[in-house]
Amino acid sequence: MARQRIAIIGAGPSGIAALRAFESAERAGEEIPEVVAYEKQDDWGGQWNYDWRSGIDQYGEPVHSSMYRNLWSNGPKEALEFAEYTFDEHFGRPISSYPPREVLWDYIDGRVRTTNVKDKVRFSTAVRWVEHHEDRDIFTVTVEDLKNHRTTSSEFDRVIVATGHFSFPHVPEFQGIETFPGTLHHAHDFRGAEKLADQRVLLIGASYSAEDIGVQAFKMGARSVTMSYRSGPMGYDWPEGMEELPLLERFEGTTAHFSNGETREFDAVILCTGYLHKYPFLPSNLALQSGNNIYPAGLYRGVVWQGNPKVYYLGAQDQWFTFNMFDAQAWYVRDLIMGRAELPTAAERAEHLQDWHRRFQGVGGDADAVRFQAEYIRDLIEATDYPMFDLDEVVRIFLAWKDDKKKNILTYRDKPYRSVMTGSLAAEHHTTWLQELDDSLERYLST
Amino acid sequence: MARQRIAIIGAGPSGIAALRAFESAERAGEEIPEVVAYEKQDDWGGQWNYDWRSGIDQYGEPVHSSMYRNLWSNGPKEALEFAEYTFDEHFGRPISSYPPREVLWDYIDGRVRTTNVKDKVRFSTAVRWVEHHEDRDIFTVTVEDLKNHRTTSSEFDRVIVATGHFSFPHVPEFQGIETFPGTLHHAHDFRGAEKLADQRVLLIGASYSAEDIGVQAFKMGARSVTMSYRSGPMGYDWPEGMEELPLLERFEGTTAHFSNGETREFDAVILCTGYLHKYPFLPSNLALQSGNNIYPAGLYRGVVWQGNPKVYYLGAQDQWFTFNMFDAQAWYVRDLIMGRAELPTAAERAEHLQDWHRRFQGVGGDADAVRFQAEYIRDLIEATDYPMFDLDEVVRIFLAWKDDKKKNILTYRDKPYRSVMTGSLAAEHHTTWLQELDDSLERYLST
Ligand SMILES: Cc1cc2nc3c(=O)[nH]c(=O)nc-3n(C[C@H](O)[C@H](O)[C@H](O)COP(=O)(O)OP(=O)(O)OC[C@H]3O[C@@H](n4cnc5c(N)ncnc54)[C@H](O)[C@@H]3O)c2cc1C
Numbered sequence: 001m002a003r004q005r006i007a008i009i010g011a012g013p014s015g016i017a018a019l020r021a022f023e024s025a026e027r028a029g030e031e032i033p034e035v036v037a038y039e040k041q042d043d044w045g046g047q048w049n050y051d052w053r054s055g056i057d058q059y060g061e062p063v064h065s066s067m068y069r070n071l072w073s074n075g076p077k078e079a080l081e082f083a084e085y086t087f088d089e090h091f092g093r094p095i096s097s098y099p100p101r102e103v104l105w106d107y108i109d110g111r112v113r114t115t116n117v118k119d120k121v122r123f124s125t126a127v128r129w130v131e132h133h134e135d136r137d138i139f140t141v142t143v144e145d146l147k148n149h150r151t152t153s154s155e156f157d158r159v160i161v162a163t164g165h166f167s168f169p170h171v172p173e174f175q176g177i178e179t180f181p182g183t184l185h186h187a188h189d190f191r192g193a194e195k196l197a198d199q200r201v202l203l204i205g206a207s208y209s210a211e212d213i214g215v216q217a218f219k220m221g222a223r224s225v226t227m228s229y230r231s232g233p234m235g236y237d238w239p240e241g242m243e244e245l246p247l248l249e250r251f252e253g254t255t256a257h258f259s260n261g262e263t264r265e266f267d268a269v270i271l272c273t274g275y276l277h278k279y280p281f282l283p284s285n286l287a288l289q290s291g292n293n294i295y296p297a298g299l300y301r302g303v304v305w306q307g308n309p310k311v312y313y314l315g316a317q318d319q320w321f322t323f324n325m326f327d328a329q330a331w332y333v334r335d336l337i338m339g340r341a342e343l344p345t346a347a348e349r350a351e352h353l354q355d356w357h358r359r360f361q362g363v364g365g366d367a368d369a370v371r372f373q374a375e376y377i378r379d380l381i382e383a384t385d386y387p388m389f390d391l392d393e394v395v396r397i398f399l400a401w402k403d404d405k406k407k408n409i410l411t412y413r414d415k416p417y418r419s420v421m422t423g424s425l426a427a428e429h430h431t432t433w434l435q436e437l438d439d440s441l442e443r444y445l446s447t
Numbered sequence: 448m449a450r451q452r453i454a455i456i457g458a459g460p461s462g463i464a465a466l467r468a469f470e471s472a473e474r475a476g477e478e479i480p481e482v483v484a485y486e487k488q489d490d491w492g493g494q495w496n497y498d499w500r501s502g503i504d505q506y507g508e509p510v511h512s513s514m515y516r517n518l519w520s521n522g523p524k525e526a527l528e529f530a531e532y533t534f535d536e537h538f539g540r541p542i543s544s545y546p547p548r549e550v551l552w553d554y555i556d557g558r559v560r561t562t563n564v565k566d567k568v569r570f571s572t573a574v575r576w577v578e579h580h581e582d583r584d585i586f587t588v589t590v591e592d593l594k595n596h597r598t599t600s601s602e603f604d605r606v607i608v609a610t611g612h613f614s615f616p617h618v619p620e621f622q623g624i625e626t627f628p629g630t631l632h633h634a635h636d637f638r639g640a641e642k643l644a645d646q647r648v649l650l651i652g653a654s655y656s657a658e659d660i661g662v663q664a665f666k667m668g669a670r671s672v673t674m675s676y677r678s679g680p681m682g683y684d685w686p687e688g689m690e691e692l693p694l695l696e697r698f699e700g701t702t703a704h705f706s707n708g709e710t711r712e713f714d715a716v717i718l719c720t721g722y723l724h725k726y727p728f729l730p731s732n733l734a735l736q737s738g739n740n741i742y743p744a745g746l747y748r749g750v751v752w753q754g755n756p757k758v759y760y761l762g763a764q765d766q767w768f769t770f771n772m773f774d775a776q777a778w779y780v781r782d783l784i785m786g787r788a789e790l791p792t793a794a795e796r797a798e799h800l801q802d803w804h805r806r807f808q809g810v811g812g813d814a815d816a817v818r819f820q821a822e823y824i825r826d827l828i829e830a831t832d833y834p835m836f837d838l839d840e841v842v843r844i845f846l847a848w849k850d851d852k853k854k855n856i857l858t859y860r861d862k863p864y865r866s867v868m869t870g871s872l873a874a875e876h877h878t879t880w881l882q883e884l885d886d887s888l889e890r891y892l893s894t
């Protein structure tokens with residue numbers, strides 16, 4: 001049998017995990033398939049590959065990253081650590097639990113920097129269209145080399161979709177919003193809180209983006225920060241100048257009317273209303289359709305597309321766990337592809353899917369969701385040779401983190417956690433998050 | 448022979464011109480091909496269909512329109528008037544020469560409002576991929592219905608590309624720009640000048656966007672407006688508070704360094720650096736590659752793709768003339784498709800292309816370019832039954848308009864011109880452009 005050809009779409013943390021999974025089998029002496037990863041940006045790292053542009057990038061493609069200059073990890077790094085490449089190994093000394101974006105990019109990059117996997121990535125290359133040919137059970141992947149505008153098509157036996165799902169903003173309509181004359185955009189296009197200094201800022205949404213852009217705006221001297229929720233308030237003990245209000249009902253110029261009858265005047269509005277799962281390069285029978293949740297329908301074990309089990313998705317879930325979950329998924333998908341793990345029949349998969357979907361529907365509240373995701377990961381790791389780690393302890397870290405945030409939303413990032421991989425305790429950082437105005441790697445690593 | 452099937456991609460002014468061209472043949476009793484237009488927005492009008500969103504739209508697609516609330520025609524309407532549907536006919540009375548966006552949308556829409564052509568448009572439907580099958584000389588057009596996420600493919604004999612070329616911003620790199628902390632985006636994402644009140648604004652570029660966003664910002668009370676040119680200054684007699692500087696060399700935080708050694712501090716930067724010709728739904732052998740110029744290479748008579756003469760482009764040129772030029776192109780393409788005009792051989796087309804390309808290269812300066820485009824249109828109209836109009840007089844209108852701008856960049860929009868179609872003189876508007884703060888159709892038509 002000819003060597004299989006595998007296309008990976010996207011080289012963010014998930015796509016890199018897939019590359020790493022194959023490389024690790026190769027290092028163990030196995031013959032691996034021919035792997036080609038397509039990445040539309042000039043470098044890898046996905047969301048962590050910061051772009052000062054917003055909207056459209058230098059190639060005319062939608063800007064991928066939603067991250068901003070001031071972004072720091074919003075969960076302890078001990079919850080996302082790779083089981084087979086630790087922070088201690090990368091940095092050679094303990095660092096704090098909540099590093100800024102550039103530091104985490106360095107860590108992701110560091111794991112694969114010295115391997116040959118970068119050669120397998122076709123950078124600045126956007127996947128335009130994927131087609132499955134029933135007759136030969138093969139995929140044609142059509143891509144555009146963005147630097148020279150050439151399109152080409154190649155055939156693959158399997159396709160791994162690793163394009164993320166926090167890049168296409170969900171931008172709902174609000175009555176009268178077209179009359180708002182101030183700064184107005186989605187969190188996806190937010191690049192830094194400095195421009196909000198002295199402004200009256202409205203953030204619509206009540207999740208991580210609203211919370212973090214809120215505290216960033218506060219940190220940078222916004223005159224006021226109002227957060228508007230639909231389902232319920234975040235309920236943190238906000239500092240003076242920050243408040244939560246129920247849903248925004250309509251705008252009249254600079255005036256916003258809320259559902260409790262209150263009104264406020266604003267200079268800037270940022271829609272923190274989440275993202276769309278969107279795969280514009282896939283025909284609808286291969287494209288996942290899902291909201292942002294921890295068990296998207298139609299994915300066996302969260303990764304195998306039930307409609308065509310030669311299509312895989314990585315990182316398609318809402319994310320408590322991130323990097324190590326992507327690893328667990330990638331190792332399992334690799335083993336399916338290489339025949340090291342067996343794919344159950346369609347009927348068995350459907351049953352398994354139903355079973356987990358039922359469990360998912362029983363999940364009540366965040367603590368439960370974290371445990372659910374931990375069990376999901378355990379199930380994957382058990383099927384592979386990825387190093388098992390203490391998932392229960394990570395669950396405890398997540399719960400303590402939530403507690404820290406409840407106690408003080410402005411200081412939770414200053415607390416150190418202990419690595420479940422190495423047992424070593426994180427460093428206390430030289431500067432508290434609230435006082436630190438320089439988010440660079442250089443500054444972070446300075447002592 | 449079976450009835451031909453024609454796909455039109457895009458229902459902006461150019462796509463509507465194509466629909467109208469076929470409808471006009473049908474009204475004259477001819478049997479027309481089966482025509483399907485795909486339009487990714489919920490309504491037609493292209494650039495003139497304003498979207499308050501920037502970056503990404505409600506379906507996760509790149510926002511198409513680059514227009515802003517405050518946008519008014521920047522050339523006299525007498526230069527763009529349809530030869531077969533006049534402003535007098537539409538509005539029933541003279542209006543001024545420079546109407547705001549909503550008024551022009553109404554005019555475009557009005558021509559086809561009472562026809563059946565809207566039924567031929569599949570709205571909220573994005574073209575994803577076009578493929579030409581050599582063996583059967585047929586095109587497969589794959590589209591996504593954005594409301595229900597369904598992709599479908601259909602076969603067509605010919606494809607008309609009418610997707611415009613002012614929607615994918617050209618966003619070049621500038622040294623240090625990632626350190627600029629203020630408002631920063633491309634003109635494509637500009638939605639209104641009100642937010643620039645009291646700000647020190649830098650516009651990079653020296654063409655229509657820089658000029659008009661500049662005067663809009665001035666009108667709305669910007670503290671200062673600086674425009675930075677690469678090739679040469681616009682050279683208008685700017686009011687106090689507006690200035691032109693040579694090319695921006697680098698940013699250091701809020702400080703911009705210019706190539707003449709000067710520096711300035713800014714609160715907001717808007718890149719008015721033009722747009723990319725981009726056709727992400729086309730394989731590279733069908734995709735036009737061009738800068739923004741009045742005679743893009745590879746298009747016979749500016750419309751027939753030399754690489755495959757069953758592919759047509761409308762409105763692919765830089766635009767002095769707009770609506771009536773799109774009409775002339777659409778009528779000619781219709782006649783080619785319906786066999787009413789004869790397509791020369793590939794060799795003859797190549798020769799014609801070379802000939803016009805040589806003429807194009809001889810064009811020196813704006814007045815020459817306007818004349819060139821007028822001759823180009825004359826050549827097209829002569830080949831069709833589109834009503835010929837006094838192109839020489841329109842050239843004179845353009846030259847007078849340029850003169851008006853030289854005289855006073857803040858008042859040129861107050862001057863009335865005479866229609867070459869009806870001979871009637873435009874109205875003097877009830878309010879001067881500089882004093883008018885309401886850009887709505889309702890206000891415009893109020894007396
Ligand atoms: C604002 C924000 C902050 C976050 N902060 C944290 C945090 O603090 N901690 C944490 O653990 N997680 C965080 N996340 C979660 C983040 O999603 C994950 O950490 C991680 O980046 C997901 O990896 P991924 O590879 O699945 O997707 P992505 O990182 O999104 O990478 C997808 C890659 O696919 C490429 N791609 C997309 N389409 C195409 C195409 N058509 N052709 C070719 N390539 C394509 C993209 O360019 C990109 O490189 C954050 C997310 C957001 C949006």
Ligand SMILES: Cc1cc2nc3c(=O)[nH]c(=O)nc-3n(C[C@H](O)[C@H](O)[C@H](O)COP(=O)(O)OP(=O)(O)OC[C@H]3O[C@@H](n4cnc5c(N)ncnc54)[C@H](O)[C@@H]3O)c2cc1C
Binds near residue numbers: 458491514573766769
């Ligand atoms: C800021 C700005 C101001 C302007 N002001 C003036 C002015 O004052 N006067 C003037 O005469 N001209 C002006 N123009 C020029 C303008 O380009 C033309 O007036 C006209 O809109 C061009 O028509 P079009 O149909 O060729 O392209 P567009 O108007 O761009 O329309 C293209 C259409 O194609 C659709 N489309 C794109 N991709 C897809 C896809 N993949 N699938 C389905 N549909 C798709 C879009 O949604 C859009 O509706 C301005 C342009 C800009 C950018």
Ligand SMILES: NC(=O)c1ccc[n+]([C@@H]2O[C@H](COP(=O)([O-])OP(=O)(O)OC[C@H]3O[C@@H](n4cnc5c(N)ncnc54)[C@H](OP(=O)(O)O)[C@@H]3O)[C@@H](O)[C@H]2O)c1
Binds near residue numbers: 274292
């Ligand atoms: N490192 C960091 O500091 C950081 C910062 C930002 C984001 N992130 C990450 O980015 C990812 C995305 O987070 P996110 O907050 O952008 O998205 P999200 O978690 O999906 O939350 C979307 C929010 O938008 C609200 N919403 C949606 N439609 C709405 C409507 N029509 N009206 C009002 N509210 C509406 C939702 O309310 P309902 O609850 O009512 O549905 C929800 O609160 C997460 O993984 C997060 O961890 C990290």
Ligand SMILES: NC(=O)c1ccc[n+]([C@@H]2O[C@H](COP(=O)([O-])OP(=O)(O)OC[C@H]3O[C@@H](n4cnc5c(N)ncnc54)[C@H](OP(=O)(O)O)[C@@H]3O)[C@@H](O)[C@H]2O)c1
Binds near residue numbers: 654655659678
């Ligand atoms: N109705 C209105 O009021 C209105 C308003 C805005 C726009 N428009 C229309 O919109 C269309 C587009 O106009 P536009 O001005 O956006 O684009 P444009 O006419 O293509 O001009 C692009 C400008 O960007 C400059 N530029 C490109 N790359 C640069 C770089 N790296 N550094 C510095 N400058 C750079 C160009 O300079 P060089 O000359 O050196 O190449 C040029 O000045 C036109 O049809 C126009 O009529 C109309």
